[in-house]
Amino acid sequence: MPFIPPLADYGDGLLFRTQASTFAENSDSLFWMITWISVVFFIIVVGAMGWFMWKYRHRPVETFAPKTPSHNLPLELTWTVIPTLLVIVIFGFGFTGYLDQRTPPADAYEVRVIAKKWNFTFVYPDAGFTDSKLYIPVGRPVRLRMVSSDVLHSFWVPAFRSKWDIVPGRDSIIWFECTEPGEYLYQCTEYCGKDHSNMIKEGGVVAVPLDEFEDKLREIKTVKIQELEDDPLGGGEALFKDAGCAACHSVDGAKNACPTWEGLWGTTKKFTDGTSAIADDAYIRESILQPDAKIAEGFRNNMPSYKGQLEELQIMALTTYIRSLSEEGRAENVERDVPPVGGEPEAEDDSGADG
Amino acid sequence: MSAAAPAPPTGESGLDPDRSHHSEHGDADGHGEHAHVHDPHSPHGHAHHFESWRQQFDAGKLGMWLFLAQEVLFFSGLFCLYAVYRSLHPEVWEYADRFLSVPHGAFNTAVLLFSSLTMAWGVRCAMLGQRIGLTGCIAATLFCAALFLGVKSFEYTEKAHLHILWAGATEEPVMGGTRYDTPLVDVTDQVAEAEASSLTFAERESAALEATDVTLGKISVGCAIVALVLMVGAGLCWKLKANGWMVGLAAGVLCAIGMLVGAEGSMLLAHEMHGDHAGGEHHDGEAHDGHVETAHEMLEAESDVEIPPDGIGQFFSIYYVMTGLHAVHILAGMVVLTWLMIRAYRGDFTPDYFGPVDFVGLYWHLVDLVWIYLFPLLYLIG
Amino acid sequence: MAVETPTDYAAGEAAPSPERAAVPAGPPGYAEDNYLNHTKGLMSWLVTLDHKRIGMMYLVGVMSAFLLGGIFALLVRAELWTPGETIVTAETYNRFFTLHGAIMVFLFIIPSVPAALGNFVLPVMLGAKDVAFPRMNLASFYLWCGGAIFFLITLFRGSLDTGWTFYVPYSTSTETAVVTALTGVFILGFSSIFTGLNFIVTVHTMRPPGMEWFKMPLFLWAIYATSIIQVLATPVLAVTLLLLAVERTTGIGVFDPAYGGDPVLFQHFFWFYSHPAVYIMILPGFGIISELISTFSRKHIFGYRFIAYSSIAIALFGFLVWGHHMFTSGMSTVAAFVFSLLTFSVSIPSAIKVFNWLATMYKGNIWLATPMCYALSFIFLFTIGGLTGLHLGALATDIHLHDSYFVVSHFHYVMVGGSLVAFLGGLFYWWPKMTGKMYNDFWGKISALIVFLAFNLTFFPQFILGTKGMPRRYYNYVPEFQFWHQVSTVGAFMLGGGLLVAAVVLVHSLLRGKKAPANPWGAATLEWQCSSPPPHNNFDHPPTVGDPYALNRVVYDPDTRSYRQIDEFSNGGTPQQTAKV
Incomplete structure (x- = not known):
């Protein structure tokens, strides 16, 4: 087909990234089809415009243009019907492509x-x-x-x-x-x-x-667990970013939508219902899984629950990380013999996933 | 917005027969005066840019119809909202409908229908040049509007006391991070309290009714005071021969009395219903056959113990938005009616010049029409 | 009056002979009483009911809004010079593009042609003395000012960062001044409704004898179609924004998912207005171009009825295609089918217009004055904008291109390359009529050329960015896009420069411009029959209404340096002969 030469180049082309899904070829072919139709129309329109601009450029009034017809029904119908047919074709291709994309196969x-x-x-x-x-x-x-x-x-x-x-x-x-x-x-x-x-x-x-x-999934899972076990601190820090905690919590004392984690562990937190409790491991675990149970004073209940999203090991890693942000927590970490960031030397190159 | 539109179409320039349209001095707006083109057959000078009085009237009428088309589309958004949520949550609509009092709604429908009649009659009076008849009709329409708002204020107050409010005021947000601020009215605790208490719905209803009585009592007293003050003012104006002011104040008196009567009347109606409700149940049982009675009782029992379906707040959100915006339109209509009443009493309108009466009439009929749709949609079909 | 302008011909009065018309007598028309010097003082402007003065005030208003929106555009482009932070933080950048969009859409493009140019031109073109409701016209202007003030308050009260589309639930959760901005847009909506209502009534009831529907200039058809949209679509926006404001302050749960609302429903409501609003922006532009192409080709417009009907068709179809903004939002396949099909159907009337303009140029006598340069540039740019719409209307390709720079580029080709360029063309065309001054045509053409080149430089690269995968509203981007972003930024600043040249040309004409004759371009529509600037009352007698595109009846008169109309009744000779007299 004449309209797909750019597809011959399969690399990162001028206009598109390399095609990497079953839809891509379809979508790009349609794109190029429309583009070539557009180019033809563009050349017709702008070419005619340029030609008229030159050919019928301004002449003295005395050589006034002869009277030309001011309408021509067959001509009008022609340039109504041809584009209509073309867009119907484009629509058809577009819709079938869309149907493909919107009907996931059962075995996915x-x-x-x-x-x-x-x-x-x-x-x-x-x-x-x-x-x-x-x-x-x-x-x-x-x-x-x-x-x-x-x-x-x-x-x-x-x-x-x-x-x-x-x-x-x-x-x-x-x-x-x-x-x-x-x-x-x-x-x-x-x-x-x-x-x-x-x-x-x-x-x-x-x-x-x-x-x-x-195998890949198993491997990743193993690595993840291994990483968390070896390096709960680094893993916790990575989770802080990856799980989205960083969107609302800060680790430098800045007041965001949620309480900062700096100096959190081990202090006594006051809640909106008037009660208070020491921010210990149990409190942090509860706050992650059931954020609306206790709401820190001065804040709103705007944290989603992470129940089912975080594994126990990950919660532990996060807790370790939160501990490392306060005096009491650091002491506790030392007591519990938590390895420093980066974990044991042998796990070093795998740590801080996605960092 | 609504008030502004009916006014401009004809404007004042065509009103005073004795105002000179040939004056040579420059007008402040640099526009009004032109020494040319007048229709000598026109009893009132039409605005300068129209060729004839007829053209001016046609323009005003078309403008008003377009404005009404605009209003219809404004409300159509709300009706779409209604349709979407009704189809999404039919169970909510079936459930929530019972909290709206049909007798009150029906009374309001009758009031508005009657006001449409008086308005149409007023237009006819204007066409026939009956000044007093026109003024009276507009006054009656205004009174009906106030009556309507009085009943509406009872309904809103009672619901507020029952903690039946829009979603944001009665429900906790299900998702963090999508609210920028706490809701305006936070009655979550009260609702929880009411839910936890052992009171049945009927008991809560009667408690709410008493509270409503108190609130509305205050409003009524306020209305009465306002009415008295305005009445005194109107009397003064009458003495001073400031007729325009007098009619304006009289309109205020009408509104205040209408509100008072509406609120107190609906209070009475509610007490009546409530009393009948409790006592009449056994009575019903004797009168009808067993099957109907059982269904009836089941419904009664249900309304006390049934756990409301989720999303009931949305029903009342839509209820408040729709009736609230309708009430805003009634209020705007009342402002325009007052203006119209002053002019009518002054004798501005003649069989040749009654455009504004006609246009305000059209607007008023539209506002009625919207209510004619609201009443069955919200109160009747559950 | 001894002024030699066509307005002197009363209806039915004996037509002046060509000899008499050829001899200029008395002072030229502009020395006479006109709308600018009819009354004096600031108050005479602020409380004026004259549509021409209101139009001028609107012009000043929308141009200042355009300046503000343009500054934000340049700030946005400057920020995108490098990935990451160039001049401002991400939060500030979000405010910039939001304000750029909101100001340009609500304060500039929507009122630009209808309210500024339309207000001035429509009644004169129609042969009426004023719009039907002058008070409402003034009220509409002050509502516009009110809306603008709310936008300014927004700027100083935490600004706005929702994007001009106010998508829920971001707009219910952000901490910026959303409600203030919503109030502004709500008020502007009523300004727009009042303008549209006024124009519809004016066109229906104020036509002078002889001005039949199909003798109306195409600009009036376009404005009429636009007004229908303004009156019928804007209230839906008003109620949507009202609901959003209530949603944000009280939580009514119709749009906000936190209370069970549906964010997609908001999008439907919003685009039900905002898609027709696209035609509010472009239709008047079509009208202007129809006038310009015919006048400067010195030829009767080709396919008058097709162009007129296509305006109405666009207005009506425009109400049915809002869903194409939401193909990836999660609508049903059936809805996508219908919306896509209707979207393609709305492209046909636009294509018809373009072909008719070309046919008008065919065998014409094309005079490349400044307005014509803008008109030709419009055809070029709008053709690109329209054709790339096909890529977005086709469902399969839209999935890839949706919300990418391809879309950004597409709608800038339509809104800037289309509406803005048409607006400038119209401004340069009617400027002599509005101000009574001629501008420097050479520099006017230079401005048109710079705008044309710089525009393409700015926005063509964005097509490439879009297909490559650059999402819109991105502060940061992958380094491989930097080249095209920088090209675009350079183009944007050049575009700003080109517009500045245009502004200087116009302002200079006010100070130093030659006095404009009544009909400098030789157009046949009625507004050129009155003097420049028009008298306070437009027409002292109902004007003679003829074919608005009978350009062979308009001949150049070297003595007055103006064109004049040969009277229809004289039939004394061919145009050539008359011109030689």
């Missing part, structure tokens, strides 16, 4: 996505871990079941030509089938506030060949 591998300001968390229910990277098998449809815990977000993988909004209060579904192993960029495309432009991860989508996929 499902990953859950939790979007919040300002990160995506991918929950692998089968594998039982969460990560800020999306691991997908090549050649098997993947379905993302996405929820938002605050405002609107939108999940876009440009290499897959695939995008869908994540609407709070609804389950948003998107699916795609990756064709090339590799690492791709994902990003948020629905404006969501201050760090909207940081909801982007280069290499955030990792496509693994289908036969290696299970």
Whole structure:
């Protein structure tokens, strides 16, 4: 077909990223088809305009143009009907492509996505871990079941030509089938506030060949647990960013939407209902799983529960990290023999995932 | 907004027969005066930029219809909202509907229908040049509007005492991070208290009714005082021959009395209903056959113990928004009616010039029409 | 009056002979009483009911709003010079693009052509003395001022960072002054409704004898179609914003998911207005271009009825396509099908207009004066803007392109390359009529050229950024995009420079410009029959209404340096002969 020469170049082209999903070719072909139709029309319109500008340029009034017809029904109908037919064709291709993208196959591998300001968390229910990277098998449809815990977000993988909004209060579904192993960029495309432009991860989508996929997930899980055990401090710090704690909590005493973690552990917290308690491990665990149980004085109840999102080991790591931010906590950490950041020397190169 | 629109179409320039349209001195707005093109057959000078009085009337009428089209679209947004949430949560609508008092709504519907009649009659009076008849009709319309608001104020007050409010005032947000601030009215504790207490709904209702009685009593006293003061003022103005002011103040008296009568009347009606309600149940049982009685009792029992479905706040959000915006339109209409009444009494309108009466009439009919839809949608179909 | 202007011909009065018309007698028209010197003093302007003065006040208003919005645009582009922080933080950047969008849409583009140019031109073009409701017209202007004041208050009360679309639930959770801004937009909405209502009634009831519907200039058809949208769509925006304000302050739970509301419902409500609003912005531009192309090609417009009907068709179809802003928001497949199909259907009337303009130029006598340069630039830019709309209307490609820079570029091609350029064309076209002064045509053309080149430099790279994967409203971006961003930023500053040149040309004309003749361009519509600037009352007698595009009846008169109309009744000779007299 004459309109697809740019597709011959399969690399990172002038206009598009390398195609990496089953939709991409379809979407790009349609794009180029429309583009070439547009170019033809553009040349007709602007070419005619330029030609007329030159050919009929201003002459003295005395050589006034002869009277030309001021309407011509067949001509009018021609340029009404031809574009109409063309756009119907474009519409047809567009709609069939859209139907493909909106009908996930039944056997798709499902990953859950939790979007919040300002990160995506991918929950692998089968594998039982969460990560800020999306691991997908090549050649098997993947379905993302996405929820938002605050405002609107939108999940876009440009290499897959695939995008869908994540609407709070609804389950948003998107699916795609990756064709090339590799690492791709994902990003948020629905404006969501201050760090909207940081909801982007280069290499955030990792496509693994289908036969290696299970192993890959197991491997990641093992690594994650190992990391947390070896380096609860570093793991906790990474979780602080990856799980979205950093959106509301600070670790330097700055007052954000939620209490700062600096000097939190071991102090006595006052709550809105008038009671108070010492911020110990149990309190922190409860605050993570059941944030509305006790609300710190001066703050609103605006934290979502992390129940089911964080593993016990991860909560422990976070607690360790929070401990390291106060005097009492550091003493406690020393007492409990927590390894320093970076963990044991042998685990060093794996630590601080995604840092 | 609404008040502004009916006014401009014809404007004042066409009102005073004795005002010179040929004056040579410069007008402040640099616009009003022109020494040319007048229709000598026009008894009142039309605005300078129109060719004839007829053209001016047509323009005003078309403008008013467009304004009404705009109003219809304004309300259509709310009706869409209603349709969407009703189809999403039919169970909520079936449940929540019982908290709205049909007799009060029906009374208000009758009042507004009657006011439409008086308004239409007023337009006819204006066409026939009956000054006193026109003034009287507008006064009656104004009184009906006030009556309507009086009943509405009872309904709002009673619901407030029952803690039946919009979603944000009665429910905790289910999601953190999507509210920038706490709701304006936070009655969560009161609601929890009411829910925890052992009172049945009927008992709470009668308690709320008593509280409403107190609140409305204060409002009524306030209305009465306002009415008295305005009446004295109107008398003074009459003495001073300031007829415009007098009619304006008289309109205020009408409004205050209308509010008072509406509020107190609906209070009486509520007591009546409540009393009948408690005593009449057994009576009903004897009168009807067993099947109906059981269903009736079940419903009664249900309303006391049934746990409200989720999202009931939304019903009342929509109820308050729709009736509230309608009430704002009634209020705007009352302002315009007062203005119209002053002009009518002054004798501005003649069989040749009655555009403003006609246009305000159209607006008033639209406001009625909106209520004609609101009443069944909110009160009747559950 | 001895003034030799066509306004002197009363309806039915014996037509002056060509000889008499050719000999200028008495002082030129501008020395006479006109709307500018009819009354004096500030108050005479502030409480004026004259549509021409209200139009001028609107012009000053929207141009200051444009300046403010433009400054924000340049700040946005400057920030994007490098990834990450260049001049401001992310929070400030979000405020910048929000204010740029909101000010440009609500304070500038929507009122620009209808309220500023339309107010001035519509009654004169129609042959009426004023709009139907002058008081409402003035009220509309002051409502606009009220809305603008609320925007200024917003600026100083924590600003606004929701994006001009106010999407829920971000707009119910951000801490910026959302309610103040909503109030401003609400008020501006009523300003817009009043203007539209006034124009519809004016067109219906104020036409002088002989001005039949199909003798109306196409600009009036366009404004009429625009007014229908303004009256019917704006109230829906008003109620939506009202609900949003109530939602934010009290939590009524209709839009906010925290109380079970549906954010997508808000989007439906919002775009039900805001998509037709796109046509409020572009339709008057089409009208201007129809006038310009015909006048400067010295030829009758081609396919008058098709252009007129296409305006109405766009206005009506425009109400049915709002869903194409939400293809990825989670609507049903059926809804997507319908909205996409209707979206394509609305592209046809626009295409018809473009072809008709080209056919008008065919065998014309094309005079490249400044307004025509803007008009041709409009055709070029709008064609790109329109054609890229096809990519976005097609569902499969829209999924990839939605909310990317491709969209940003597309709508700037339509809104800036279309509406703004048409507005400037119209401004340069009617400027002599409005102010009575001629500007420097050479520098006017230079400004058109700079605007055209700089615009393409700014926005064409954004198509490439969009397909490559640059999302809109991003403060930060991956380094590979930096080249195109910098090209775009350079273009934006050049565009600012081009607009500055245009401003200087116009302001200079006020100070040093030659006095403008009644009909400097040789147009056949009625506004050129009265003197420049028009007298206070537009027409002392109902004007003679003919075919608005009978340009062969308008001939140049070297003595008055103006064009004049050969009377229809004289039939004395061909245009060529008359011109040689």
